[in-house]
Ligand SMILES: NC(=O)C1=CN([C@@H]2O[C@H](COP(=O)(O)OP(=O)(O)OC[C@H]3O[C@@H](n4cnc5c(N)ncnc54)[C@H](O)[C@@H]3O)[C@@H](O)[C@H]2O)C=CC1
């Protein structure tokens with residue numbers, strides 16, 4: 140990265156597809172041809188000519204001539220065009236409007252586009268007409284655009300080079316643009332650096348020749364240590380998504396400007412340790428283990444998104460101590476698991492797994508033996524959280540009697556009966572269903588002793604976590620006939636990808652439904668999760684809001700006032716006082732301050748006045764017990 144450049148170099152910025160997201164002439168054609176039957180065809184032809192000109196495939200003057208010949212535009216179309224272009228200024232340029240206003244006289248728009256529409260658009264950014272170098276249209280008596288002024292140097296091949304020569308700027312000159320003609324200024328030795336601007340369009344031939352590639356204007360400002368609106372360019376935020384969350388998740392992160400990498404399937408610890416370096420946001424589902432070793436290698440991690448409910452696969456305390464906020468989707472797949480459990484109860488009660496298998500083998504076994512209605516049967520729900528309690532309501536609605544057991548005090552819904560102990564539930568229920576979370580204390584919650592307490596012929600469902608049930612013990616009671624059947628969706632070891640085979644002692648046992656951890660795998664749930672988790676993470680990154688974080692103190696923050704300082708520290712006495720001392724000594728006015736702690740960390744958000752000395756930031760980073768510190772502008 141270059142050192143900060145003083146004074147600011149001259150910036151030569153292209154207009155079409157750089158300053159604005161679009162090409163002015165394409166838009167003009169679109170406006171002029173409104174209502175014409177061949178609008179799409181002509182606009183497409185003009186776009187193709189623009190592209191060929193910009194990538195260096197067609198001589199620039201030829202591309203311009205051919206485009207204007209196709210353009211049935213009049214002077215009256217220019218007003219609507221300017222209005223449209225004002226709404227299509229590149230997002231990162233709009234975001235950094237203050238930069239342009241701060242450095243009048245240092246930014247030139249050098250464009251082969253036309254002054255008639257460029258001037259009014261860039262004027263709103265404090266760039267005056269003297270700093271716009273562009274072509275001008277020629278019109279006939281009716282106001283129809285007939286072509287361009289051939290005397291204008293920018294209408295010719297190599298026009299930008301000649302224009303820069305005539306400008307004769309002294310000092311450093313940097314060119315930002317998306318086209319080949321922008322690069323040619325650098326090639327001709329008239330600029331020190333050429334930045335390929337790819338926020339709107341990426342041309343391989345141009346990118347290949349660039350000194351730097353700029354996905355946004357923020358990146359240019361960041362690289363050159365110039366004042367910018369964001370504290371950090373979003374394109375530098377790397378997201379790694381594992382285990383195939385719905386494509387909407389990647390789409391949302393990309394829309395935000397982040398770099399997104401996806402790895403289908405999971406990664407084991409070694410693989411993740413290899414890949415986590417430089418990653419700011421890690422997205423996983425239930426399989427990926429975020430261990431202390433992974434966290435040690437995670438040098439830039441800000442947040443982990445669990446695209447699921449369970450978070451037992453994540454070292455939550457380790458994340459907290461590293462200042463990494465973890466978010467999940469606590470309700471997005473609840474209904475899907477409930478529906479699966481209900482279906483499984485009916486399937487097992489009617490011995491469908493074995494009847495279906497026999498039919499596939501050509502055997503017709505019509506009998507009522509071992510089959511029963513679920514109406515009036517006792518459903519024992521272990522873990523009366525979101526899933527357990529919703530299943531309780533649905534099961535009652537179809538006539539089951541619900542018993543439940545939970546280690547925490549829970550609101551009893553409908554006519555459900557609370558059991559004081561686990562054995563009390565196990566001894567009474569006809570069907571036992573597990574909906575506890577995956578905390579370590581729940582390993583083998585259901586082992587041989589618990590299975591022995593269940594009624595003969597009872598059914599067991601596990602849609603929670605694989606390690607909750609002692610699988611060999613379950614296989615034994617199924618083989619012995621003590622249990623009438625089981626449905627199991629989760630396993631102590633689950634294949635990493637769909638290519639790996641599934642091994643379990645439960646395979647081949649009668650009246651056993653096995654599913655590949657798909658309790659939450661419905662289109663609805665996956666889409667909901669893929670929106671919920673990125674939204675929480677982006678709120679956290681953009682505003683510091685930790686609402687719904689599973690490991691950070693939850694703070695819902697008011698709208699940011701001026702600068703926001705985000706400070707995460709070990710929860711020891713005196714840190715807040717030290718932060719405020721720094722601010723007081725530097726005469727920084729606090730507009731608002733919010734603090735919340737948990738047993739490990741303190742989370743302080745301080746909104747301060749716009750004006751402050753840059754040293755403040757360094758001093759706040761040095762406050763003893765600081766884990767992470769960042770500024771939001
Ligand atoms: N198969 C699948 O695809 C899915 C599985 N899950 C699993 O289901 C679990 C439950 O989900 P939610 O209901 O949303 O979680 P939740 O946190 O709302 O409920 C869990 C309940 O279990 C209780 N609990 C924990 N240990 C217990 C114990 N030893 N005995 C009795 N109660 C105990 C808790 O107090 C809590 O009320 C998740 O943690 C996840 O592991 C969740 C979604 C999909």
Ligand SMILES: O=C(O)CCC(=O)C(=O)O
Pocket residue numbers: 424425426446447448449450472656659660
């Ligand atoms: O869909 C997944 O990968 C995991 C679902 C799950 O177990 C959960 O939400 O906790």
